[in-house]
Amino acid sequence: MTRCYSKLIPLAVSAVTMLAGYSFIAAAAQPSTARAAQSPFYCDKGALSPAERTRHFDVLGPALVARREAVRELPDGYEIQFASDRQTFQDLAEFVEAERRCCPFFDITLRMTPEHGPLWVRFTGRPGTKQFIEADGADWIKPLR
Numbered sequence: 306m307t308r309c310y311s312k313l314i315p316l317a318v319s320a321v322t323m324l325a326g327y328s329f330i331a332a333a334a335q336p337s338t339a340r341a342a343q344s345p346f347y348c349d350k351g352a353l354s355p356a357e358r359t360r361h362f363d364v365l366g367p368a369l370v371a372r373r374e375a376v377r378e379l380p381d382g383y384e385i386q387f388a389s390d391r392q393t394f395q396d397l398a399e400f401v402e403a404e405r406r407c408c409p410f411f412d413i414t415l416r417m418t419p420e421h422g423p424l425w426v427r428f429t430g431r432p433g434t435k436q437f438i439e440a441d442g443a444d445w446i447k448p449l450r
Contacts, residue, residue, distance in 0.1 A: 343410065343431065344409045344410045345410075346410060346433055346434070346437045348407050348408050348441060349406075349407045349408070349409075350407060352406040352407040353403055353406060353407055357403060360399075360403075361400065361403045361404070361407070365396055365399060365400045365403075366400065366444075367444075368396060369387070369393075369396055369397065369400055370444050370445055372387055372388065372393055373385050373386065373387065373445070373449060374386045374387055374388060374423060374449070375423075375449065376445075376446050376447075376448070376449065378446075379427070379429060379435075380435075381429045381430065381431075381432075381434060381435055382412075382427065382428045382429030382430060382434055382435050382438060383427070383428055383429075383435070383438055383442075383445070383446050384425050384426070384427040384428075385425065385426050385427075385428075385445060385446075386423045386424070386425050387423060387424040387425070387426070388423060388424070389417065389418075389421050389422060389423055389424050393424060394417075394424060397415055397424060397426055398415065401413050401415050401426060410430050410431065410434060410437075411428050411429070411430050411434065412427075412428075412429045412430045412434075413426065413427065413428055414426070414427040414429075415427075428442070
């Protein structure tokens with residue numbers, strides 16, 4: 306009896322592996338209907354409450370623009386450097402969280418460099434994102450004095 310099982314188990318495992326592989330390939334070959342539509346290039350100020358909007362655009366934004374230390378142009382957006390102090394980190398994290406709600410087309414990265422080095426926030430995305438930043442976020446990317 307054990308000999309019979311020992312022959313069946315490898316066959317069953319092989320059959321399951323082939324079936325799982327086939328299911329994966331078949332699913333990958335079908336067009337995805339679950340993809341979300343791309344959001345338009347505009348700032349959805351309705352995504353934030355009036356108090357959040359005021360804090361985002363009138364408090365955090367100008368404070369962070371004033372604290373920029375460097376700006377790097379990237380092929381698909383911009384990266385901005387800040388000091389690595391606690392307040393700047395907290396302000397950046399709050400700003401980025403609200404920004405992702407009002408501008409969902411952004412690919413936003415908040416990077417902390419090693420050894421207490423600078424903080425970097427990167428705004429990139431699909432084609433057109435860089436042009437949006439240049440038009441709507443000119444204060445963020447203007448040259449430093």
